[in-house]
Every structure is written in C-alpha cells, then in structure tokens.
Amino acid sequence: MKKIHIVGMIMIAIAIVMISTAADDLSTYADFQTARQSNSLVKIAGVLSKDKEMQYDPAIDPNYFSFFVKDSKGEEQKVVLYGSKPQDFELSEQIVITGKMKDGDFIASDMLLKCPSKYKDEEIYIKAAES
Template identity: 40%
Template sequence: MKKSSIIVLVLIAVTIGVIVSSFGSFSTYETFASAAEKPGNTFVVMGTLDKGQAMEYDPKVDANKFVFYAKDQKGKPLRVIFNGTKPQDFERSEQLVMTGFVKDNEFHCEKIQMKCPSKYENDQVVVASKPA
C-alpha cells in the first residue's frame, strides 16, 4: 500500500471518530430522579411550574434568590432554587427548561428558559440566567 493511501485512511478514521464522539456530547432532557442519581453533574431538565406550591421571592431581602416548585416530565415535583431574579411573567410559562444540578433533594438552577404562550407568536421563548 502506498503511504498516501495509509494517510488518507487514517484521516478518514480520525474524522469518523470525531463525528461519533460529538454525537455523544449532545444533551438530552433528564428527570429530577436521573439527575439526583449523578450528583455533581449539571443536567437539563424540562418540566412545568407546580402552581399548587408557593413561590418564594422577596427582592428586599435577596433579589438574587427565587425559589419555586417544578414538576419534571414524569410529574415528580421538586423544590427549585434559582440564584437570579424572578423572570417576568414566570407564572404564565407553559414549559420550563432548567439547567442545574440536584443537591440535598433540591434542584439548584443556573439557567431557566421559559416557553410562554402568546396569541401572536407560537414559539416565544424567554431566557433567564443568573447574573455574572
């Protein structure tokens, strides 16, 4: 075999390896239970606001602490602590996409994306992140 043929085969193998490894890093939505099984890791959990539970937000005491309860895709509720301000129209959100980790049976949220209903747009998305 020629050296050029070997080099081409090696480059093809490396390219295939890079493509396969990149597919493994795509994030999927987890549940609170699966996130709790792997402490210390950050996960993306999709769920809804549990409107039967009270929300805690007092900007006079701590403007960067918002606590609420959310239900994951399987319906399991969990207390969520978001270290940021309460997003506008949070109660109107249809879905929440929360990025964070589970610690002490609480979900510590670093980022919230809300899918809000709108009579003018079908896919209005609002993003809230903790301040830098």
C-alpha cells in the same frame, strides 16, 4: 495517494473522535429521580407547579428565586435559581431547566421558558450564570 486524500483521511479521523466525544454532551431530558442519582448537569423539561409557593424577594436577596417544577414523571421538586425572577414566569407553559441536585434542591444554572402569547411563539431565555 494524493496529499489531499491524506488530509481528508486525517479530517475524517478527527471527525470520528469529535463525534464520539460529542456524545457526552448529549443527554435525554432527565427527571428529578435521575438528577438525584447523577452528579453532572442534567436537563429537565417540566411544568411549573402553580399551586406551590414561589419565592422571590429582592429586598432580602435579589439572587434567590425558588419555585416548584413538576417533571415528566409527575414528581414535584423545589428548584432554586440564583438570579432574578423572570418576567411573566407564572404564565409559562413549559420550563426547561439545566442544573443539578444539591442538598435536596435542584440548582438551575440555565432556564428556558415557553410562554403562550398573543405574539409569535415568543420565548424568554434566561441565563442564570455565565457560560
């Protein structure tokens, strides 16, 4: 057996290990029901509940923005983002939030907005916290 084959086999072995651990990084889009049962980060795709109250008042706290999201099952849930309110938030068609439940609120650490626009499908990416 050539040395290079041994190296190749080691690499394949590492690859298998990596792929099996990488599976933990994957998830399907969750809903608030599963978020409540889970203790880890979940990703939820939903739409903004436009009739519900949105709260962002920098004069009180520039790092507190709350709003309601309706998930794929139609459940509405209050979401809190410890950051500023993104530009054109109200116009978003779809919101993808990453985070977890805490004390009845969904705390988002990451948010991706999809906005309809006259431009190319321009999206706004908000990092709530450093990663």
